């Protein structure tokens with residue numbers, strides 16, 4: 001079937017944290033935005049009407065976009081920004097994908113409020129979930145909230161070089177919970193309520209839509225069985241805490257088996273790995289689980305007792321690397337007949353050392369923002385990725401427009417990275433737009449080595465267009481022989497975003513069978529604009545035909561997007 005939506009990106013006013021109402025940019029006046037709920041194999045058509053004052057694009061995080069790479073959405077990678085007053089239509093298939101994904105703005109910090117869930121359920125009853133069917137599903141979209149215009153915040157950060165301040169609150173389905181004590185009696189109106197029936201099983205679809213913060217997720221007195229991550233089924237994994245980094249999703253079953261007369265806090269607390277520590281909001285978002293018929297059995301007509309506070313479980317410490325690593329490295333893929341698993345022979349191998357350093361702003365480097373003053377920069381193999389200013393990468397590629405990117409992304413850092421020695425040349429980078437060409441169907445292995453040049457943190461590395469297998473992850477330097485001994489080549493978890501351990505490494509493997517122009521980048525929104533990214537391209541003759549509605553050439557002209565077309 002074809003499932004069609006119209007997304008109006010516009011400004012609306014919302015009241016949060018007991019503050020006066022403020023205007024934010026969101027889709028269809030909702031925070032989070034509308035859910036795209038489809039069956040596997042459905043085609044999704046979304047008309048995005050930009051009624052906001054900002055340029056925007058929408059990315060369908062985790063959707064492969066096979067043959068529809070023009071619908072992937074990252075601004076200046078696959079398309080021009082959608083200008084205010086314009087419409088752009090995305091059309092793509094969900095064939096071969098099941099589970100929880102999401103959509104978000106892929107231009108500036110708008111992702112903070114322009115986001116929503118994508119849920120793909122199995123196509124029909126004859127192919128149900130590969131786990132006991134839940135009684136009910138619940139989407140829990142975790143986010144960050146600023147009492148501010150996020151586009152202005154990002155612009156200020158860009159101009160001053162001072163990073164955007166930590167979020168003012170974390171949220172669950174747009175609501176911060178009762179941590180902010182408003183005067184008056186409506187404290188709980190800012191709290192999301194999950195209503196449950198005793199002994200029913202709930203499929204929680206947990207999405208980390210936060211801009212810069214990984215989270216610990218707990219429900220007091222309840223445990224989970226994880227059944228999927230990043231829309232890939234996992235071996236059932238029992239835990240009482242879920243760890244989810246920006247970009248990632250976790251599907252978990254939760255049985256409502258606690259005492260029905262009580263209420264229970266859902267807590268979302270930050271996981272912060274950086275060393276030296278970076279500022280973060282030391283607070284917890286809350287929602288509440290409430291049992292139907294809680295407080296009395298049928299026929300009991302005595303008045304309800306005064307409400308007690310919900311039961312609360314202790315949250316992990318903000319630097320609890322052990323808990324995070326245990327969860328993230330213990331997941332394995334659910335092996336299913338007929339489903340491909342990890343290929344054993346590698347054709348292309350890259351060693352990508354990445355992290356935060358300083359952009360070398362010597363005079364004469366035209367791409368530098370501020371002469372002489374080195375600015376914080378993200379880089380991969382010492383190249384700090386800069387989005388093109390005028391022509392999207394994919395357009396430049398398919399139309400053979402030169403001067404937009406170069407093809408010399410190196411397969412290894414210029415000097416080997418070593419935690420035991422000073423960073424040397426790796427600390428300084430230059431701005432460039434480098435891409436790596438992949439051979440169609442090659443099996444690609446990438447060692448992702450966190451460098452910790454300026455700060456040590458667990459960067460969530462996201463690859464567009466593919467899922468990859470996470471073969472192993474660990475701390476310190478990746479050692480060739482030793483690292484390979486730890487590879488899981490039987491049932492490695494499949495992901496589209498891997499939280500590379502802080503001060504450590506992860507090894508990923510994927511089959512390059514999806515031609516396009518893709519980026520791999522850190523899913524901390526603060527790190528993409530400063531260059532923690534790289535491009536991946538395929539040969540031109542493997543690209544799909546450019547859809548006729550798509551603009552050709554530069555984005556700088558007034559008519560850079562043609563918005564009207566019909567199917």
Ligand code: C2O
Pocket residue numbers: 059061074104106247462464521523
């Ligand atoms: Cu969800 Cu390029 O991102």
